[in-house]
Amino acid sequence: MSGNKAVVYNGVGKVAVKDIGYPDLVLRDGPGVNPLNVGRKCEHGVILKVVTTNICGSDQHMVRGRTTAPEGLVLGHEITGEVIEVGRDVEYIKKGDLVSVPFNIACGRCQMCKEQKTHVCLNVNPDRPGSAYGYVDMGGWVGGQSEYVMVPYADFQLLKFPDKEQAMEKILDLTMLSDIFPTGFHGAYSAGVKSGSTVYVAGAGPVGLAAAHSAQLLGASAVIVGDLNPERLTQARSFGCETIDLSQHDNLGEQIEQILGEPVVDAAVDCVGFEAHGHGHGHSEAPATVLNAIMDVTQVGGRLGIPGLYVTGDPGGVDEDAKIGSLKIRFGLGWAKAHTFVTGQTPVMQYHRGLMKMILHGKAQIAKAVNATLISIDEAPNGYADFDKGAAKKFVIDPHGSVRR
Incomplete structure (x- = not known):
């Protein structure tokens, strides 16, 4: 595979959909990538085929020009996807698993991770504790508003849904587990x-x-x-x-x-x-x-x-x-x-498994509460524009048309 459409920050008030190339298990140089992270090998990671990825208010801060985000930054830290490639060092996550990705990137090895403070992992961002996908000053990990994305430290981080068919029935709820x-x-x-x-x-x-x-x-x-x-x-x-x-x-x-x-x-x-x-x-x-x-x-x-x-x-x-x-x-x-x-950032891993169970057992209706609204990846620029105007919607990007309408 070579193509990989992604949503990219294109200057103040602008986003665009571009081909960024298919990911591999190395953090390559690119807009916003910390030089000390360039070339970082991630055999502990996986490649996901993105099923859903959401537009967040935090993304909107960057698009409005209210941060120091560089042009070309690939956006998106709310990711749900299917595992299609597994790194050499991954033991427990398998190809075909449907998973939620915490927006905090965490190694699972440092003192903070061992204390369940995964929002301030010490090993993923050379500048300061804590990291996230597709976000300014967070180490430069490539965002997930894309067709495919690399996720490091897969065994530690990923929340596997126990039943794929059941999960797809509730995917508009489950996609909210990555962040909001x-x-x-x-x-x-x-x-x-x-x-x-x-x-x-x-x-x-x-x-x-x-x-x-x-x-x-x-x-x-x-x-x-x-x-x-x-x-x-x-x-x-x-x-x-x-x-x-x-x-x-x-x-x-x-x-x-x-x-x-x-x-x-x-x-x-x-x-x-x-x-x-x-x-x-x-x-x-x-x-x-x-x-x-x-x-x-x-x-x-x-x-x-x-x-x-x-x-x-x-x-x-x-x-x-x-x-x-x-x-x-x-x-x-x-x-x-x-x-x-x-x-501070939310330590997603403290909560996501319990909240998943509340969704799967019908106790939480988060998609209804936030008015989850499905769009294609090509509609993402319009989604950003509508969200910026105050639309009472949570836009969910479906890059592959995987979600049943």
């Missing part, structure tokens, strides 16, 4: 959501919707979702969430009080990140808004789950501080209220 379902769940879980909790989720994009559904699965008595986009709020209401239109209201506590009878919640989750806007009419970008708002409305002693992405380099930041990820956060408020903050 574990990420949303991690946000709710790390915020301390439990039976009876009242929860505020900032952001009704796919991760926010996944966090809201996860809070329901964890037993929350009320889940409130806030956003500036009425269409996305309608999607949140479609599976039982209360909502607040933040384009119309600038006092979050007052709106929560109208719903709960008090202006505070037990737990809060930030699913917006560094491109946050202020609240109310005439809102504009104000990156610390969400973090300050959730401190304000979370009860004393509460926990804040923060799966929303924050970066150390943002060329489009609103001021010089924002461009290096320095935000004006009311940390004294969080300290005074004895809040617990949980940040």
Whole structure:
């Protein structure tokens, strides 16, 4: 095989579908690949025929020019696929297996991996702990919005679906296991959501919707979702969430009080990140808004789950501080209220097997919650454009037409 269509970052606001060549079990030089990773042999890896791969809000940050991603970077870190080639050192994953790929790349050998902190593996990114496919400053591992992709450390990382036929019947749910379902769940879980909790989720994009559904699965008595986009709020209401239109209201506590009878919640989750806007009419970008708002409305002693992405380099930041990820956060408020903050990438492997079982046994309907919408790889540029306009959809790319319509 030689051809391999892939979705590529083509400059600010642009993506294109290009042939990048069939992968092998070596990390070759290319856009964004760390020079110290070039030539890295991966006989512990596999080649996947990609069955589904999803467009993520994190990809959108790069496409908007809000990171230092280089042109030509192959996008995509949410990957589900069939194993078609196995490296010499792979023992337990076999050709024909249908698998979910955690977006964190992890070796399974370092101290962090042994402590289940696979989001900060020490061996996959020469610049700093932690890595991901198709993402800026993450070591340069080639993205998976493609027909074929190489995945390293296969025995350790890959989640094999026990029954391929059953998995294909639920593939629009299972494709969310690579990132947004574990990420949303991690946000709710790390915020301390439990039976009876009242929860505020900032952001009704796919991760926010996944966090809201996860809070329901964890037993929350009320889940409130806030956003500036009425269409996305309608999607949140479609599976039982209360909502607040933040384009119309600038006092979050007052709106929560109208719903709960008090202006505070037990737990809060930030699913917006560094491109946050202020609240109310005439809102504009104000990156610390969400973090300050959730401190304000979370009860004393509460926990804040923060799966929303924050970066150390943002060329489009609103001021010089924002461009290096320095935000004006009311940390004294969080300290005074004895809040617990949980940040960083989600360690997918802590959650994906349990969430898979919830999907396969009909307990979780994540595809419905995030409005999973199937597109071809050639439609990916339009999917990015629609997502950037605020479409209340989670776009799932089907590179080979494998998914039954």
